[in-house]
Amino acid sequence: MVEDKGKQVVVDIESVEDWLSHAQSLVPLALDKSRDVKGFPGRWKMIISKLEQIPSRLSDLSSHPCFSKNALCKEQLQAVSKTLKEVIELADLCVSEKYGGKLRMQSDLDALCAKLDLNLRDCGLLIKTGVLGEATLPISVPGSSTEPEAATHSNTKELLARLQIGHLEAKHRALDTLVEVMKEDEKTVLSVLGRSNISALVQLLTATSPRIREKTVTVICSLAESGSCENWLVSEGVLPPLIRLVESGSAVGKEKATISLQRLSMSEETARAIVGHGGVRPLIEICRTGDSVSQAAAACTLKNISSVPEVRQNLAEEGIVKVMINLLDCGILLGSKEYAAECLQNLTASNENLKRAVISEGGIRSLLAYLDGPLPQESAVGALRNLVSLVTIEMLISYAFLPRLVHVLKSGSPGAQQAAASAICRVSTSTEVKKLIGEAGCIPLLIKLLEAKSNSVREVSAQALSSLVSLSQNCREVKRDDKSVPNLVQLLDPSPQNTAKKYAVSCLASLSSSKKCKKLMISYGAIGYLKKLTEMDIPGSKKLLERLERGKLRSLFTRK
Structure with missing residues (x-):
């Protein structure tokens, strides 16, 4: 070491082999000192058992072909040496009985045990992570002929390994760097990411530090959105901590956790798991109180979950119907309203009780109001199609249902037009209704839809017309249309x-x-x-x- 006035370490000039030799020389001294201690026998017995494991771990580490080339090895040996010195110091204090108090010494010995555990674990992880398989290169090597891409991959792999090795503050520093690296070059991180790295990140989601949790969920959100490691994230247990962050995290933590769940819930199996882990209630709460981005992400997640038929009743029991209707009326972003409409369409697909719940909460009025936009979407019309058979024609007329259908047939997306034609099929159950539909101006629009590119749109339009022409005045109108x-x-x-x-x-x-x-x-x-x-x-x-x-x-x- 080169020191400035005995205080600040400026440069570490010792090699990794020097640090290995130093650590190996400290082990027998630490063991001898520990065995001399008479007090706190249970704790010192545990410390001795851990010290006895260190030589084999150091041997495993030093026998790796890349031992002398990897910065992590040197750092690990420094950490082990520091812990061994602490063992010697505490043993001397216990032998001389010159410590500040029994309870304080017990606490110090417990902390020492934890450090030894960490050292042993990290030595094993260094080899298991595979990071020693490549020589770690410094970020900038003047005059180096090494391929820049290989250097970047190696540095990224080391960075990911640092998430698993060392104390929490060291992991925090690695996390800071990883967040910056992912902003610049997410592709490289994804290319070297392994399952053990995912596991380490998931564990950091439960760290005591809110800042670490927030940064970790930012990384996990990027990984989830990349679409390349959803299965690993779920299998490593990411759902429970994400749900806890949605429930009680910071504003940023809630947002990133909700966006992560939005992406992960695209899988039917994961959607079921989110329900099983109690994720519905906090997501519904975000829909009620969250900011615009979080609200949209929560609504989309619930929409994804609602596509799984067997969990729809669970959603209803948590109050989703009222919340989605409220989003349809008052959602901050247009996307939130669209997700709410899609969710209502899913909920009303087959369950009669849920259909009645949507109707009783005023869902038809809200869905019809949502259709007044310039480009009506399929979801709201689809939800209405699912509901119309349970509502009287008088109620539909009072809500201006038929003029809205005409608007959709004229201006809606192809899916919305198909759903509107399908709704006509469902309500055309009486002469009176068929007459009203004809008078509303639907027939020319249905005839035009017979030319649609989509076969399903053509089919349902023809089906609607075949029902309507059973009324003579509608039949005359169809005959008059040249097309x-x-x-x-x-x-x-x-x-x-x-x-x-x-x-x-x-x-x-x-x-x-x-x-x-x-x-x-x-x-x-x-x-x-x-x-x-x-x-x-x-x-x-x-x-x-x-x-x-x-x-x-x-x-x-x-x-x-």
Whole structure:
């Protein structure tokens, strides 16, 4: 060592071999001194048993091929030497009985035991982590011919190992560096990350220091969002500490923990586990009281969880219905509202009790109000589709349901348009409702949707029309629309991918009472399609084919 006035260490000039020799020479002295102590026999017996393990650990460490090239080895030997000196000092105090008090000495000996445990554990971990497999290079080596990428990988691997080795403050420093490294080069960290590193990070989530927990969850959030190590995170037990941070962490801790759960909950198995670990209640609380980012992340997490049918009742028991409806009305970010709508769509997919709960909490009014935006999304319309069969038409009319459906059919996303057409199918159960739907202006929009790129949109639009045309005034409106017959004939395509053909046949059968429509059907090639559909036993195709062929025959005789 080179020292400045005997106080501050400036440079450590001793080699790793020197430190090994120093530590090895201290072990027998520490053992002899410990065996001379008469007081505190239980504690000194434990200390002696740990001291006896040190030589083999030092031997394992020194026999590694990269022992002399790795900075961590030298630091570990320095830590062991420091602990051994403390053993000698405390043994001398106990032998001479010159200590400040029995309780204080007991506390000092307990702390010494913990340090010896840490030294033994860290020596083993140094080899297990694999960090000694590569020579650790300094961050900047003037004139070095080593590949920069290899040096970066080696430094990153050492940094990750430091999360597992040493006392808490050393881990804190390593964590600070890791946060900065991940900001600059997350890809390199991910490329060398191992399961043991994940385990070390998860353990740091429960550190007593709030600052360490906050920085750790920041790293874990980045790892979760990367999508490369979700399984490791979950299997190493990340969920319980994340949920505790959502419940009682700092503002940053809550936000990062919630975002982590958002990503992890995309797995159905993990979504179930979050429920099992009691994560629903704190997530619901974040939806009630959190800031904008945390609220959106919590809503998305709950939406992901709600996609698992068997946990929906658990969610309902924690009050999720009311919270999601409130988010739909008052969510800070548009994303929060969308997640709330998706969650309500999931909750109302099959469970009748949950459907009634959403209705009784005023969910229909909130969902309809959410549709007033410029681009209505599928989720809200899908939730309404799930609910309409349990609500009277009078209530729907009082909530301006039909004008909202028209808005969705005109301006909604393809998924929203499909859900709107599906909702029409579900409410078209009476002549009165069919009349109201026709008068609201839905029919031309459904005819236009027969041209949609999506087969499922075309199918449900044809299905809605096939129900509506059973009312004569709706049928007349369809006949008047120039696009109705050509669009429906196109849906007679016999290919397996076209699932709208049976509804197209039904619609065209209703229109075939019109000579004009029959001529149009024939001119657009309906007979050729219907012959194939008849062979496929599509309901109504044979009867419609016969009607068109009779009309074609009559027209031939008329021309003669």
